[in-house]
Structures are given as C-alpha cells and as structure tokens.
Amino acid sequence: MHEFGIAESILAAVEGRADGRRIRRARVQVGALLRAAEPSINDAFALVAAGTVAEGARLDLVTLPARISCRACAHTTTSVDPYAVCPACGSADVDSEGGDDLVLESIQLAEASHVPGDSRGDRGNPGRPS
Incomplete structure (x- = not known):
C-alpha cells in the first residue's frame, strides 16, 4: 500500500514543524497522480502516528491537479483524475506534468491544558494596567 509511504512522509514533516508539541490536525496538498484517497491516508496516518506527537491527529487533503497535454490534438488542460483522457478529442495519449506534489x-496544534504565567495580566483584561 503506497498510503503508508505517503503517511510516513507527512508524519516526518509534521514532527519537524511541531517541534515536540501535540498536533490536532494537518492540511496537506497532494498531487492527483499520487492517487491518495483521504480515508485511506487518514487510516495509514493513524497507524504510523501512534505514539508520536501526531497521535490522534486528522489530515485534511487538498488535491492538486496535474497538467495534461494531448499528443494527438495538442489540447492542454488540468485534471485531478490520474487516468485522464483528453477532453477535446478523447485520446488517452497524453503527457502529464506535475500532480506528484506532497506539501x-x-x-x-492541540490546545495546552495549562499555560504558565499570569493570565490576569493579559491585554484582554481591561481592569488591569499594562
């Protein structure tokens, strides 16, 4: 299953950005040619994230289209379908560009249960001078 490889790559990026803090959710751009379905990726991510700062976190996937160019009629378009055919002439003889991104x-971040300091001194408390 290629979902585990994608999930492991996402986890590495999440852990790097989280800097040890717990994660609740991550938004990931995924190219259409990676054929990543959100439920499958979330299932794989749940397994690889167990015991990490991302345990229990959910992924929101944004699918990025690939650019396809038809060799038969030279029509160019974009598509999120990894098996796209030319919409102009129906040819399957297309070149694809991009669509393999993973960003x-x-x-x-998960909310902290305790934040050290004097919360009464926050700017949001108009009764106390700064």
Whole structure:
C-alpha cells in the first residue's frame, strides 16, 4: 500500500514543524497522480502516528491537479483524475506534468491544558494596567 509511504512522509514533516508539541490536525496538498484517497491516508496516518506527537491527529487533503497535454490534438488542460483522457478529442495519449506534489500546508496544534504565567495580566483584561 503506497498510503503508508505517503503517511510516513507527512508524519516526518509534521514532527519537524511541531517541534515536540501535540498536533490536532494537518492540511496537506497532494498531487492527483499520487492517487491518495483521504480515508485511506487518514487510516495509514493513524497507524504510523501512534505514539508520536501526531497521535490522534486528522489530515485534511487538498488535491492538486496535474497538467495534461494531448499528443494527438495538442489540447492542454488540468485534471485531478490520474487516468485522464483528453477532453477535446478523447485520446488517452497524453503527457502529464506535475500532480506528484506532497506539501505540508499547515498544522493545528492541540490546545495546552495549562499555560504558565499570569493570565490576569493579559491585554484582554481591561481592569488591569499594562
């Protein structure tokens, strides 16, 4: 299953950005040619993330289209279908470009249960001078 390889790559990126902090959610851009289905990737990610800062975190996938160029009619378009045919002439003789990206777009940290310091002195407390 190629989902585990993708999930391991995502986990490495998440751990690098998290810097030891717990993760609740991550948003990942995935190229269409990687054929990554969100439920399968989330299942694989749950297994590889067990015991890490990302344990229990969910992934939100954003599928990036590939650019396809038809060799028969020279029509160019984009598609999220990894098995795309030319929409102009129906030919399957197409070249694809891109669509193999895997980019960690953002992470959402889990909320801390205790933040040290004097919360009454925050700027949000108008009754206390700064």
